[in-house]
Amino acid sequence: MELEHALDFEDYFPSMISRLGAEGFIGELCHGFSMLMDAHKGLITFESLKMNCSLLGLEVRDDELLCMLMEGDLDGDGALSQMEFCILMFRLSPCLMDGDAPKLSSQSVDSMIM
Numbered sequence: 001m002e003l004e005h006a007l008d009f010e011d012y013f014p015s016m017i018s019r020l021g022a023e024g025f026i027g028e029l030c031h032g033f034s035m036l037m038d039a040h041k042g043l044i045t046f047e048s049l050k051m052n053c054s055l056l057g058l059e060v061r062d063d064e065l066l067c068m069l070m071e072g073d074l075d076g077d078g079a080l081s082q083m084e085f086c087i088l089m090f091r092l093s094p095c096l097m098d099g100d101a102p103k104l105s106s107q108s109v110d111s112m113i114m
Contacts, residue, residue, distance in 0.1 A: 013093040026086070033085045043079035044069070 017025045038048040046065055053060045072080050072088030080088065 011093050011095045013089075014095045029086050029089055030082060032089075033080075033082045036085075037082075038079075041079070043077075043081055044085060045079045 013025070016028065020028065033044065036044045036048060036052050038045045041048075046062075046069060049065050049068065050060075050062070053065070069078065069080060072084045072091075074084050074087070075081070
């Protein structure tokens, strides 16, 4: 599949970690999850993601939304839990995955997400 247009991507996560600290950064990820989740299910569902994209003025096709969910859905339930969302955000950050960013201790990550 060829991209129709090139996108510039700047990874802001490393600078956020430097500025906010580990707990502040994880808190922001959790806040982002809360904004996208279905309040009744406590998960990011296809419907909640579609609704929030629309509210943000983003035109995203249904197949693209499904791909986003499938990318992070580790337990196969078709939705993203808070843990799955945070793992996905880390995986999608080139600097965090390459080790060029400030380190987060697993203890601080676990305490914020659990």
